[in-house]
Amino acid sequence: MAKQIVKMTINGQQVEQLVDSRTLLVHFLREQMNLTGAHIGCETSQCGACTIDIDGESVKACTHLAVQCDGSDVKTVEGLAENGALHPVQEAFYEEHGLQCGYCTPGMLMRSYRFLQENPNPTEDEIRTGISGNLCRCTGYQNIIKAVQSAAVKLQDKETASA
Amino acid sequence: MNAPVKTPEERQAELQGMGDARLRKEDARFIQGKGQYCDDIKLPGMLHMDIVRSPIAHGRIKNIKKEEALAIPGVHAVLTADDLKPLNLHWMPTLAGDVAAVLADEKVHFQMQEVAIVIADDRYIAADAVEAVEVEYEELPVVMDPYGALEDDAPVLREDLAGKDEGAHGPREHHNHIFTWEAGDKEAADDVFASAPVTVSQHMHYPRVHPCPLETCGCVASFDPIKGELTTWMTSQAPHVVRTVVSMLSGVPESKVRIISPDIGGGFGNKVGVYPGYVCAIVSSIVLGKPVKWSEDRIENISSTAFARDYHMDGHLAATEDGKILGLKVDVLADHGAFDACADPTKFPAGLFHICSGSYDISAAHCSVKGVYTNKAPGGVAYRCSFRVTEAVYLIERMVDVLAQKLDMDKADIRRKNLIRKDQFPYTSPFGFEYDSGDYHTALEKVLNAVDYKDLRAEQEEKRNDPNSPTLMGIGLVTFTEVVGAGPTKMCDILGVGMFDSCEIRIHPTGSAIARMGTISQGQGHQTTYAQIIASELGIPSEVIQVEEGDTSTAPYGLGTYGSRSTPVAGAAIAMAARKIHAKAKKIAAHLLEVSEADLDWEIDRFKVRGNEDQVKTMADIAFAAYQQPPEGLEPGLEAVHYYDPPNFTYPFGIYFCVVDIDKGTGESSIRRFYALDDCGTRINPMIIDGQIHGGLTEGFAVAMGQQMPFDEQGNLLGNTLMDYFLPTAVETPAWETDYTVTPSPHHPIGAKGVAESPHVGSIPTFTSAVVDAFAHLGVTHIDMPHTSYRIWKKLKEEGVQL
Numbered sequence: 001m002a003k004q005i006v007k008m009t010i011n012g013q014q015v016e017q018l019v020d021s022r023t024l025l026v027h028f029l030r031e032q033m034n035l036t037g038a039h040i041g042c043e044t045s046q047c048g049a050c051t052i053d054i055d056g057e058s059v060k061a062c063t064h065l066a067v068q069c070d071g072s073d074v075k076t077v078e079g080l081a082e083n084g085a086l087h088p089v090q091e092a093f094y095e096e097h098g099l100q101c102g103y104c105t106p107g108m109l110m111r112s113y114r115f116l117q118e119n120p121n122p123t124e125d126e127i128r129t130g131i132s133g134n135l136c137r138c139t140g141y142q143n144i145i146k147a148v149q150s151a152a153v154k155l156q157d158k159e160t161a162s163a
Numbered sequence: 164m165n166a167p168v169k170t171p172e173e174r175q176a177e178l179q180g181m182g183d184a185r186l187r188k189e190d191a192r193f194i195q196g197k198g199q200y201c202d203d204i205k206l207p208g209m210l211h212m213d214i215v216r217s218p219i220a221h222g223r224i225k226n227i228k229k230e231e232a233l234a235i236p237g238v239h240a241v242l243t244a245d246d247l248k249p250l251n252l253h254w255m256p257t258l259a260g261d262v263a264a265v266l267a268d269e270k271v272h273f274q275m276q277e278v279a280i281v282i283a284d285d286r287y288i289a290a291d292a293v294e295a296v297e298v299e300y301e302e303l304p305v306v307m308d309p310y311g312a313l314e315d316d317a318p319v320l321r322e323d324l325a326g327k328d329e330g331a332h333g334p335r336e337h338h339n340h341i342f343t344w345e346a347g348d349k350e351a352a353d354d355v356f357a358s359a360p361v362t363v364s365q366h367m368h369y370p371r372v373h374p375c376p377l378e379t380c381g382c383v384a385s386f387d388p389i390k391g392e393l394t395t396w397m398t399s400q401a402p403h404v405v406r407t408v409v410s411m412l413s414g415v416p417e418s419k420v421r422i423i424s425p426d427i428g429g430g431f432g433n434k435v436g437v438y439p440g441y442v443c444a445i446v447s448s449i450v451l452g453k454p455v456k457w458s459e460d461r462i463e464n465i466s467s468t469a470f471a472r473d474y475h476m477d478g479h480l481a482a483t484e485d486g487k488i489l490g491l492k493v494d495v496l497a498d499h500g501a502f503d504a505c506a507d508p509t510k511f512p513a514g515l516f517h518i519c520s521g522s523y524d525i526s527a528a529h530c531s532v533k534g535v536y537t538n539k540a541p542g543g544v545a546y547r548c549s550f551r552v553t554e555a556v557y558l559i560e561r562m563v564d565v566l567a568q569k570l571d572m573d574k575a576d577i578r579r580k581n582l583i584r585k586d587q588f589p590y591t592s593p594f595g596f597e598y599d600s601g602d603y604h605t606a607l608e609k610v611l612n613a614v615d616y617k618d619l620r621a622e623q624e625e626k627r628n629d630p631n632s633p634t635l636m637g638i639g640l641v642t643f644t645e646v647v648g649a650g651p652t653k654m655c656d657i658l659g660v661g662m663f664d665s666c667e668i669r670i671h672p673t674g675s676a677i678a679r680m681g682t683i684s685q686g687q688g689h690q691t692t693y694a695q696i697i698a699s700e701l702g703i704p705s706e707v708i709q710v711e712e713g714d715t716s717t718a719p720y721g722l723g724t725y726g727s728r729s730t731p732v733a734g735a736a737i738a739m740a741a742r743k744i745h746a747k748a749k750k751i752a753a754h755l756l757e758v759s760e761a762d763l764d765w766e767i768d769r770f771k772v773r774g775n776e777d778q779v780k781t782m783a784d785i786a787f788a789a790y791q792q793p794p795e796g797l798e799p800g801l802e803a804v805h806y807y808d809p810p811n812f813t814y815p816f817g818i819y820f821c822v823v824d825i826d827k828g829t830g831e832s833s834i835r836r837f838y839a840l841d842d843c844g845t846r847i848n849p850m851i852i853d854g855q856i857h858g859g860l861t862e863g864f865a866v867a868m869g870q871q872m873p874f875d876e877q878g879n880l881l882g883n884t885l886m887d888y889f890l891p892t893a894v895e896t897p898a899w900e901t902d903y904t905v906t907p908s909p910h911h912p913i914g915a916k917g918v919a920e921s922p923h924v925g926s927i928p929t930f931t932s933a934v935v936d937a938f939a940h941l942g943v944t945h946i947d948m949p950h951t952s953y954r955i956w957k958k959l960k961e962e963g964v965q966l
Contacts (some may be wrong), residue, residue, distance in 0.1 A: 022287065036203035037196020039428065041377045042461040046885035049377055077196035090194040097854045101686030102193030103377045103428025109194060132892040135885070137377045137429045138460060138686045140857030141893040 006070045010035070011079025019066045025059075026050045028066035029076060037077035037106040041135070048134030051107035052076045058114045060133070077106035080113060088154035089113050089147070098147035100138035108134050112148050122148070132140055164799040174767050179706065180699030181913065184850035188690045188710075198426040201381045201398050209383065211746040212444050213289035214463065215279035215296045217271035220307075220538040220878020221320070222300040224269055227279060232295035237284035239451060241296060242443070244268040252446055254323075255412060258436065258657060259330025259512060261341070261503035262323070263541055265439045271300065272320060272501035273540045273628060275466035276876050277439040282447050282455060305538045305878040309475060312339040312535045320536045322499065331503075332512040332534075340535035341503050346517035346594050352529040355490030359481030365565045368947050369554050371473035371498065371539070372870040374546040375888060376685070378428025379464040380438060384445040386455035393449070394421045397441060400434045402721030403681060405656055406715045408437050409445060424713035430685035431862065432544040435506040435725050436469050465883040469506070469542030470872060473498040474554045478562040479636060486570050486577045491593070493519055493530040493558060498537050505534075506541035506725070507550050508655035514550025515646050515812075517594040520646040521559035522603050522816060523581040528593035538878045546924040547862055549573045549726040560928035564935065565944045573620075574932070575611055578642045579604065589909075596646060598814045599908045599916075601842070606904045607642055610840050611816040613902065619822060622754040627940050633828070633966065635959075639821035639933030643925040647917040648731025648813040657722060663808045664728065666720035666736035668697060668744060670801040673791040674783030675707035678740075681721010682733040683713040686858075687919055688851045689729060693737055695847055698911060700741035702747075702768025702782045719804055727815075727917035729910075730847065736807035738912035743803035747789070751801075752780040754794035813908045813916035817841040817925045823933040828966040830956025832868070832934065834897035839926070843918035844907045852918050854900050859922025860899050865891050866923070867930035870950045889949070938962060 007016045010033060019028055029035045029052070040046035043062050048106060050061040053075040080087040089112045092098065099105040108131065115122070115130040122130060127148045128141070169177075179185040192198050229241040244266040247253040253261045267278045281292035304318045311317060319325070319338045328335050332342035356362055393415050394725040399405050402422040410417035411644040427434065444457040459468070474495050481490035497513065499505060507514040513532035521526050545551065567577040582603040583590050619638055626632040652661030664682040678697055682689060692706035712718055721733060745765075752770035753760045756778055763770040770785075772778040780788075789801040822835040839856060846852055869889030873881045882888050907914025927948070934950045935943060941962045946954075 020287065027286070030203070033206070034205075035196070036200075039378065040202065040458075041379075041428075042885045044461065044884050044886060047377060047461075047890075077194075081195060087196070092189045093194055096330065097850050098860060099187075099190060099193055100688070100854060101377070101429040102189070102198045102426060103200065105193045105198075106196045128804065128893040128896075132894045135377065135890050135892060136863070137375070137431070137890065138858045139854060140859075140861030140899060141896050142857045142899055143854060145893065 004067050006067055008069050008071065009073045011075055016150050021067055024062060025064040025066045025069060026061035029061060035076050035078050039098045039106060041103065046135065048111065049104050049107045051110045051134060053110055053114055058111050077109055080109060087113065088158065089116070089151040092147040092151035092154060096143050096147040096150055098139065098144045104134060104136045108136065108144060112151060116148065116152055120156065121152060172766055172804040178698040178704050178768065179695060181695050181845065181847050183695060183704060183848065184884065185691055185695060185848055187688050188694065189688060200378055200426045200428055201383060201396055202458045204383045204396050204425065206383065206385055209454040209456055210282050210284060210451065211286045211289045212280055212282050212455050212457040213286065213293045214277050214440060215281065215293050215298065217267065217274060217278050217332045219271060219300055219302055220274045221303040221305045222271050222530045223269065223303060224278065224298060225301055226269060226299040228297040231297065232281055232292040235288060235292050235295060237288040238292045239282045240447065241279060241281050241292065243279045246755050247446065250446065252412060255437065255442055257502055257504040259503040259505045259507065263502035263504055265442050273538050274880060275463065275540065280310045280443045282451065289306065305559040305876065306339065307537055307539070307874050307876060307878055309496050309535045310524060312537050313337050317571055320538065334965050341499055341536060343531060344512045345529065347524065347529035348527060348593065349529040351527040352490050352492050353538065355527040356481045356492065359489050360484050361482045361569065362479060363566050363569045364477065364479045365562060365945050366477050367561060367945055368473045369474040369476065370948055371470050371868055371872040372546060373465050373872060373888065374431035374433035374463060374468050374544065375890060376429030376431050376433050379459040379461060380434060380440065380468055381458040382441050382444050383454060383456045384448035385468045386448040386452065391415065392419045392421070394423065395445060396423045396425050398427055398434050399424045400430045400683060400685060400725050402683060402713055403720045404660060404722060405437060407658065407660065412442065413445065413449065421716045427683065427685040432471060432725055433469055433545045435544055436504060438468055444777060445483055461885060462883045465888055467540050469504065469544040470540060471542065471544050471546030472554060476558050476759065478558050480562045481568045482566055486572050486580050488523055488525050488566065488581045489527065491525050491528040495532040497532055497534045497684055498539065498544050499534045500537055500539040500541040501535060504541035506545065507610045508649055508657065510654065511550065513724065514545065516551040516555045517556035518552055518596060518646045519559050520592050520594060521556060522642050523559070523563065523582060524583045524587065525593055527749045539874065540902040542895045545726055547859060549645060549649065552645055553924045553927060556924050557928045560641045560643060561931065561945060564932055567961045568939060568944050574640050575616060575838050578607060582607065582757045597811055598644065599811055599910055600906045601644065601816050602906050603642060603816060606818045606840050606842060609902065609904065610820050610838055614820050614836065614838050623895065633826065635825040635827060635937040637823045637825065637933040637935070637937030639823065639929040639936060641819045641925055641929040641932060644814055644816040644920050646812045646814055647727035647920065648809055649726050649728055650812055650845055651810060652808045655774045660722065661808065662722045663806050664721040664732040664736050665806045666733060666806065667719045667804040668740045668802060670744060670786045672787050674703060674786045676703050677709045677711065678737065679718045680710065680712040680733055681719050682729045685724065687724065687729060687855065691848045692851060696734060697741050701745060702739055727920040730915045731813045731911060731917045732807055732809055734915055735809060735912045736805045739807055740803045740805035740921065742874055743805065744801055747797065747801060748782060748785045750797060751785045751788050751794060755780050755788055813844065813911060814923050815841065815916040815918060817849045817921050817926045819929040821933040823937060825937045827957060827959060829963050830952040830959055832950060832952065832955060837897050838900045838902065839922060840902040840904065841918060841921050842904045842906050843912035843921065844905065844916035846905065847915060855919040856901050856922045857899050859919060860926045861891060861896050863923045863926030864897065864930065865889055867927045867948050867950060869951055871949050
């Protein structure tokens with residue numbers, strides 16, 4: 001199988017790796033980079049458990065090739081917390097009981113992280129639509145929505161404080 | 164300077180004991196991507212297994228060609244049933260007393276059945292090798308309809324059972340018949356029906372559905388040929404039972420088998436059974452002497468691992484003209500698929516389906532369940548419920564609605580009239596269950612008041628009379644009782660092992676503690692809630708209590724987590740183990756304070772000398788003393804183990820209410836309101852209870868409104884990806900309103916009954932009740948699930964509803 005060198009930034013770190021051209025991004029991250037936060041739930045882009053952030057967009061890593069990310073800036077759930085401090089979406093999911101088995105959580109967090117940058121002050125309906133590419137079998141979404149609302153407030157407060 | 168003295172209230176709050184909406188201890192790892200699920204495990208030299216599956220539903224295997232696959236660089240082995248035969252591992256016992264093929268032995272019985280396995284360096288090479296294995300089949304006639312399966316000339320599905328007229332649950336009447344199981348008193352029920360003024364009957368199909376947790380099944384098997392030890396990480400809801408089964412199958416002594424259930428990405432009953440994939444990975448590791456990982460993909464998960472339901476039910480009620488129910492009869496044809504692999508307690512091939520008299524005082528009842536083989540995947544697990552309770556609750560709740568319609572009675576009134584009264588508890592049902600406690604009428608009135616039931620009925624009447632109304636409005640009401648916490652060992656066992664559960668608690672010298680359990684969380688938050696029970700019992704803050712489960716080498720033997728049994732059984736084991744420690748602690752406190760035990764009072768986290776309240780010993784003081792110099796006659800240390808055999812099941816109940824609006828033009832339904840009142844007895848953590856209820860309601864919504872596993876006549880499953888199989892997104896999922904009453908279980912040490920499955924069990928008939936109610940004025944008494952827009956649209960056309 002043809003191998004190729006890819007260079008990308010993952011959670012702020014430059015990496016240069018040799019990958020099979022057919023290697024899916026999610027396998028590259030999980031098995032080659034040991035970043036097992038992104039999970040595999042369907043392999044058909046339906047469930048969103050593998051959602052990560054590439055160049056400022058939410059991407060489902062199960063249907064993306066590692067070689068497509070050459071030169072990209074990739075962020076995974078492992079890169080959400082900075083300097084030992086949880087990101088407001090992580091705090092909010094904890095405080096609002098926005099997770100149970102935890103399997104959808106990394107994807108749900110990464111989607112919420114991006115969604116709140118796209119729409120910093122969303123309505124409930126906008127949140128429901130905004131996270132509809134991510135399935136959760138445990139929570140019924142109710143507390144996830146509360147968590148996203150709470151994270152929106154936290155992020156706005158943070159912004160105000162730093163302004 | 165002395166620390167300020169804390170008030171009892173402050174000390175109580177610090178414990179974060181029972182009743183506290185304590186945030187979850189498990190979340191820190193999950194929100195940072197540090198959970199450890201099966202597929203996250205990577206061992207040095209680990210190989211990957213993949214499975215060659217049958218494209219057809221019924222056929223004879225003529226030939227399997229491995230050469231091309233074996234020639235691929237990086238492929239280590241290709242194994243078929245013929246390779247497993249010398250080890251006698253090509254078939255395995257099921258939990259239901261049948262056998263299931265590990266790899267198809269001469270015949271395939273369902274589409275996607277396991278035919279061969281390949282072992283390779285990585286998952287990509289393994290997938291290539293699967294493609295390269297050539298299997299030649301001779302197709303056989305397919306049996307998809309369970310009624311057709313019992314016709315005289317139906318094809319013989321299980322040739323391996325030829326001549327076996329006696330099954331695990333009595334005589335087999337036909338080559339595709341598995342068992343007929345009955346409960347109740349047929350004669351008494353027949354007598355009641357013969358003389359009853361009113362009778363109603365309804366046929367209904369509870370469709371085949373799949374629990375579909377977000378994480379599929381998988382394992383990493385690692386056999387150490389030098390030590391002869393087998394360690395397997397596995398997505399299992401019952402690791403201890405799996406260890407017993409693996410030891411029996413492999414011949415490796417149970418002391419050298421270690422099963423670890425790591426973090427599990429949801430189970431919902433799907434991860435109770437032992438699947439061929441697990442067995443094959445273990446065999447491969449033993450044969451090759453290397454760790455072997457198997458990770459199922461989604462299509463494999465939905466197509467081949469345990470389904471739920473698939474009950475074809477005929478219900479009959481007998482009643483007086485004013486709506487007092489006199490008798491119940493039920494006949495079920497149960498489609499079990501190719502092998503009987505139901506996960507039920509041994510004595511109950513239809514699980515606890517005989518809870519089907521529900522919350523109602525019915526004097527005579529009988530039910531009969533007939534299991535048959537078809538060319539579908541095996542299973543029949545409890546999808547977020549306790550062993551067929553969902554089917555039972557659906558049956559009785561539907562039948563009560565059907566009777567109400569026949570008598571032109573309001574569905575709340577007929578329930579008021581027939582619900583078991585508070586003063587009748589403990590209540591013995593006509594099927595012999597002893598309901599522990601309940602207060603149904605109070606809960607029903609609470610819900611009807613909260614939702615303004617009368618106003619909603621008036622609005623519905625108005626809409627029915629308005630030809631210009633764009634919607635039909637339906638009101639659903641369900642008053643259900645569950646039976647959970649299996650179970651008393653005199654009635655319940657799995658493969659002969661009684662369904663007790665266990666807890667081991669150790670208090671460390673400095674007053675923190677560890678508890679090890681026979682259960683395993685799949686999202687229920689055991690690390691949080693179990694600690695709360697100990698905190699309340701022993702006065703140790705939850706924060707310093709570690710809870711461990713899932714590793715058979717460290718945890719005491721338990722039967723696992725399914726059937727809402729963790730709190731009713733393991734939760735009781737915790738309280739009992741804690742009470743043993745409490746009793747010893749009291750002896751130590753008496754010794755330290757130089758008084759008799761009778762002079763001590765317990766307060767939150769300490770023993771106090773009665774009448775001299777300054778003289779106290781906290782649990783932390785006592786813990787240290789236990790390791791320092793225990794009183795004469797006592798062993799050092801402070802720990803206890805308890806194996807809890809419940810005296811009875813527990814019987815949580817709920818009152819669920821739903822308003823649905825159906826678009827007359829498109830058939831689209833909109834859940835306007837869903838109000839769920841649950842009574843699970845003592846509440847340990849209200850935040851987690853609400854979360855469990857939201858999740859269960861959403862799964863119930865999925866089942867009622869969209870989930871199904873449709874097959875074509877050739878046995879092809881027509882929807883086995885998440886593109887087709889309905890898992891609701893946040894957009895479809897309704898907003899849930901929750902409420903509660905508290906009626907503790909009198910026989911449970913802390914009065915708790917279990918909660919996580921009630922919302923699934925109770926909500927499904929509530930949705931159907933609401934959808935049918937939207938059509939009730941047209942004389943419709945029942946509509947089978949799933950209530951998809953297309954199926955509702957067809958019903959609108961059938962009934963001539965005009966926009």
